Amino acid sequence: MPRLAANLTMMFNEVPFLERFAAAAAAGFDAVEFLFPYDFPTDEVSRARADAGVEVVLFNMPPGDWSKGERGIAVFPDRVGEWRGYLDKALDYAQVLAVPRLHMMAGIAPSTDASARAAYRDRLAEAADRLGEAGLDLLIEPLNRRDMPGYLLDDFGMAADLIADLARPNLKLQFDIYHRQILHGDVTRALEATLPITGHVQLASVPLRNEPGTGELDDFAILRTLDRLGYTGHVGLEYRPAGDTVAGLSWRERL
Numbered sequence: 001m002p003r004l005a006a007n008l009t010m011m012f013n014e015v016p017f018l019e020r021f022a023a024a025a026a027a028g029f030d031a032v033e034f035l036f037p038y039d040f041p042t043d044e045v046s047r048a049r050a051d052a053g054v055e056v057v058l059f060n061m062p063p064g065d066w067s068k069g070e071r072g073i074a075v076f077p078d079r080v081g082e083w084r085g086y087l088d089k090a091l092d093y094a095q096v097l098a099v100p101r102l103h104m105m106a107g108i109a110p111s112t113d114a115s116a117r118a119a120y121r122d123r124l125a126e127a128a129d130r131l132g133e134a135g136l137d138l139l140i141e142p143l144n145r146r147d148m149p150g151y152l153l154d155d156f157g158m159a160a161d162l163i164a165d166l167a168r169p170n171l172k173l174q175f176d177i178y179h180r181q182i183l184h185g186d187v188t189r190a191l192e193a194t195l196p197i198t199g200h201v202q203l204a205s206v207p208l209r210n211e212p213g214t215g216e217l218d219d220f221a222i223l224r225t226l227d228r229l230g231y232t233g234h235v236g237l238e239y240r241p242a243g244d245t246v247a248g249l250s251w252r253e254r255l
């Protein structure tokens, strides 16, 4: 059975962010992930993590101004200086929290925009090299067009091509089963084909993005497939609980 990590951005929203570490531990998790820790100083996040005794397995680089609709700025060739500041900041948090991997969002731009694609590719190479020196993996995640309209990286084939072209051993795929199913389907064959380049997996029901086992896929069969393929990483539970987070965790009894 793959190891499970609670996503603290979506789960345990009954309590403020820093209290979610302890809430996850109390619910039996020894690993967590989240989108962004940057609203809180590193020492506060670090204390919450250490007090709860959980491992942080993933978070994202700053995405630009999220409230203005930005979803990464790597696609903008004229914002490299700002982007480098974000990379420094993410590395700072990652090192304090001992996080082994970071997700870098691409940004909103048409995939036909050659300058956006070139900028994204350049930033991926640069970030992979910087993170590699620090012993971290860099992840890229295709996002479905319904949840993230206009996002550049909206295709698993594009992600696999980028990883092959850039040939950085620490540049890997963030395989979110929810996005995969909405974008392309064929989840099992895609896991088989891309597991060697996959650095992290995330799971939620489709289409509502609720608890595993409540949607159109057999999420338990998918978890067994990950076992069969020898996946040893974590599966991030990036779902919005349909009701109370802890009550909703009863799906784990079926594992």
Ligand SMILES: O=C(O)[C@@H](O)C(=O)CO
Residues within 6 Å of the ligand: 035, 060, 103, 105, 141, 143, 176, 179, 202, 238
């Ligand atoms: O799937 C998602 O939405 C996240 O993993 C993410 O990093 C971008 O929002």
Ligand SMILES: [Mg+2]
Residues within 6 Å of the ligand: 141, 176, 202, 238
């Ligand atoms: Mg995801």
